[in-house]
Each structure stands twice: as C-alpha cells, then as structure tokens.
Amino acid sequence: MINFFLVMNPFIDSLLKILSIVGLMTVSAMGLIYLERKIAARFHMRLGPTRTGPAGLLQSVADALKLVGKEDIRPASADAWSFELAPYFVFIPAFMMFVTIPFTLMLNVEMLTLGLLYVIAVSSVSIVGWVMAGWGSDNRYALIGALRAAAQGISYELPLVLAVLCIAMISQSLNLNEIIEQQSIIPNIVLQPFAFFLFFTSALAEMNRAPFDIPVGESEVVGGPFVEYSGIRWSMFFLAEYTTLLIMSILIVALFLGGWAWPFGESLGTSWQIILTIMKTSLVIFLIFWVRVSVPRMRIDQLMNFCWKVLIPLALLQIFLNGLILVFHLPTFLLSLSSIILMGVLILIVNKSMENLNKKHIIKNNLETV
Numbered sequence: 001m002i003n004f005f006l007v008m009n010p011f012i013d014s015l016l017k018i019l020s021i022v023g024l025m026t027v028s029a030m031g032l033i034y035l036e037r038k039i040a041a042r043f044h045m046r047l048g049p050t051r052t053g054p055a056g057l058l059q060s061v062a063d064a065l066k067l068v069g070k071e072d073i074r075p076a077s078a079d080a081w082s083f084e085l086a087p088y089f090v091f092i093p094a095f096m097m098f099v100t101i102p103f104t105l106m107l108n109v110e111m112l113t114l115g116l117l118y119v120i121a122v123s124s125v126s127i128v129g130w131v132m133a134g135w136g137s138d139n140r141y142a143l144i145g146a147l148r149a150a151a152q153g154i155s156y157e158l159p160l161v162l163a164v165l166c167i168a169m170i171s172q173s174l175n176l177n178e179i180i181e182q183q184s185i186i187p188n189i190v191l192q193p194f195a196f197f198l199f200f201t202s203a204l205a206e207m208n209r210a211p212f213d214i215p216v217g218e219s220e221v222v223g224g225p226f227v228e229y230s231g232i233r234w235s236m237f238f239l240a241e242y243t244t245l246l247i248m249s250i251l252i253v254a255l256f257l258g259g260w261a262w263p264f265g266e267s268l269g270t271s272w273q274i275i276l277t278i279m280k281t282s283l284v285i286f287l288i289f290w291v292r293v294s295v296p297r298m299r300i301d302q303l304m305n306f307c308w309k310v311l312i313p314l315a316l317l318q319i320f321l322n323g324l325i326l327v328f329h330l331p332t333f334l335l336s337l338s339s340i341i342l343m344g345v346l347i348l349i350v351n352k353s354m355e356n357l358n359k360k361h362i363i364k365n366n367l368e369t370v
Contacts (some may be wrong), residue, residue, distance in 0.1 A: 017109050021098045029242035036289050038266035040131025043293040046346040070231035075138055078228065087229070087236040089129030096122045097152050102176050104260045106274035116174040119251065120164060123206065126240065127153040129216070132239075134225035146225035148300065149208065151216035156205035156212070162315035163199035166192050169322045170335065180259035184266055187258035191332070192322075194339040194346070196256045198315055200287075203248040205307075207241060210292040214300055248285040252336045253277065254290050257284075310349055314342050 034057065049056025074083055076222030100115035102108045112118050127150050129343065134146020167188055173180045179188075189196045205212040206221070208224075216224035226237050253259055258279045260273035321338040324330070 001370040002215045009159060012119060021095060021109065022303040025095065025098070025239065025243045027224055028246050031237050032058045032245060032285065033063070033238075034136060035285070036292075039286065040293050049074045050242075064235070067235040068232055072233060073228075074232040075228050079136040079138065082132045084226075086129050086133035086136055087136050087233045087240075089124045089132055091129075091236045091240045093122045093129075094240040094247065095124040095278065097244070097247045099177060101247060102180060102254060103250070103277050104270050105266075106142070106176065106270065108177075109173070111177055114174045114175045116168065116255075119176075119247075120161060122207060123244070124153070124157055126244075127157075127316070130225050133229070134277070137228040137229050139314045140145075140226045142227045145227070149225060152205055152208070152212065152303065155304060157312040158159065158208060159198050159315050160202035162312070163195045163202065164255070164320060166315075166318055168317070169326060176254050178257075180254050180261045181266070183258040183260040186254060186349065188263050189256040190336045192318075192339050193336070194198070194314070194318055194342040197343065197346070198318075199255065200252060201311065204288065204291065205250065205303075207244050207248065209245070209288060210301060211295040211298045213297060214303060217297060245285065246281070246336075249281045249288070250277065252284050253280040295320075310346065315345060318342055 022200040037059070038056075049059035052059040052062050074080070097119050099109045100112045100118055102111065127311060130149040130153070131146050134143040134149075137143070167179065168174055170188065170191060171182050173179055173182075204210075208216050216226075226234060229237065258265070258276075259280075260277050262276075265273045265276055318339060325334045325338070327331075
C-alpha cells in the first residue's frame, strides 16, 4: 500500500528521498569529523575529543550548535549576490552527487544510465562556488585562495576524468551498477592499479585534502576563500567537504574495489552488500585520514607540476595502452601489467624529483655555511 502510494505520488517520493539525503549528509559529516579527530589524535599520540558526551561523541553536535548560534556577518563592501550564493554552489553539487551513488544493487536514489558521467559533471560545479566566495568577499586573501582553489580544481579534474575513462573503457559502460557487477570476480584495482592511484590522488586534490590543501591552508592564505564567512554559511563549506569525502570514498569503492558485488555480493544478498559497502568505504576513508596526518603539504609549484608534467602524461599513456589491448583483443593480464609498469615509472619520477630536491637543499646549506 505504501509503495503504491509513493508510485502514485512522485512529489512525495522525491521529497522523502531529498530529506533522506539531507539527513544522511548531515549525520555522516558529523560522524566523519569526529572520526578524523580521533584518528588524527591517535597518530599524534593524543586523546582527541573526550569531554563532550561519552568518549567525546557529542563534540560534533556541540560544534554544529555553536555554528548555528553564531552571528552571520557579511562585509559591508562584499558583493551581496556572490557572497550569499557561494555556499550553495559548493553545497548543492555535493547534495546532487548522492542521486546515483549505488549503496547496494537496489539501494540508491536513482540509477542513471550515464551515472558516472553525471557524478563527474556535477562535482566540477563546486569550483564556481569557491571562485564566487573569494570574489564576493572583497578580500584579497580570500580571492587568492579562490584562484588557487580554482586552478587546483580545474587541473586535477583532468586526471580524475582520465582515470574514470580507463574504467569506462574496460567496463564498456557509464552505469555504476553495471561497472560494479562486472567486478564480481576481479575488482578493477587489480586490472588498473595506476588508474586507482590517479583517481585517489585527484579526489584528494578536488576535496582540498592534505597534501593538496593549499587553497584552505591557514599558513598559506588565511584560511582560504571563506575567510570572511561565519556561522551557518561557514559550516556549509565544511559540510560539503565531508559529504564529498564520503561520496568520493563510495565512488572509489564502486569503481575499483568491486562495490557491493565483490566478493560474493550477488549471491549472499542485500545484507552482505551493505556490509561490503560500509567496510570498503570505511577503509578508503581511513586511508584518506592516514594520508592527511602522514604527508606534508605540497608547494603550489610542486602541486601543479605533479599534475601537468607527471599525472596527465602518464594517464594519457594508460588510455592509449588500454585502447591498444582492447581493440586488438590482447590478453587481459596486459591491462594489469601496463598499469603496474606505469606505477613503477611514477615511483621513479617521484624518487628522482626528491633526490634533486635534496641536492638543492644540500647545496644551499653549504653556501650558507661558507
């Protein structure tokens, strides 16, 4: 009777889905903030949140209440339209990406035929919000942060799309459920480890996560493009960041780790599919937190050089090799072999760059000593 009612009332069906997404976004963001604090504290040999609620579980709730109660200030010289609308241009794309994300075979809002293309297209809209926030604030530091965020977002959008293209070539589909079903035996990370690294690295840069957090680094540009924001609008930027973190983690699971299908997802049913999705997503999120506390922030020149001079050329080479193998129906193991070779090339390039950087430091220190 309820299903019939929802089918006959698409407005109510859509409203319930929207409310469910908003609730999931809010709860997941608050949970991720708490987990990141505890995990980072563990790495730093600290305790993290302990006082607000049992084991500090209510710390995120207290922070949310504090932000809601803060006065919402807008600079007198700010551009009203840009300043007011910028948080929505960052928040709404994260909200929209939930639409086609597959949690299980049947659990999703709407499974689109071109769902992967939809997610990539919607995720790039947030760059506009960062630029609007910097421009509308009428603050030179906020504008510098916005320009850095835009340059980084546009640059790393390219290797992200190229990594997705590698998977689309193998799967011959842009439907996320079909991509997951084809990994029921062998996950794509086995066939394309370099594409996995490419997507993971680009996703970190798109989310402004360490070591690609220059646009929002307090030591760089006074907190980034949202330095003039306060209260609920400031919180919307971080709600979008942690929501995007969750979505990108689920997307990595869907594209490379077999999603809900591997192992035994199709045969053991919905409950096992939910467990698989949660476990794999948690693993990816932990890896993102681990990178944050372990890898130092890159300089802006290093960040851009790594993208344009290393990642994009190697990604284009990976696509060329994939096309060669697929068109001429060569053995499948060559997909893995070519990707592993490119990973080796990437490691050699990074090691060579580190050696050159160390030599420059040694020469500089010797000159200062003399």
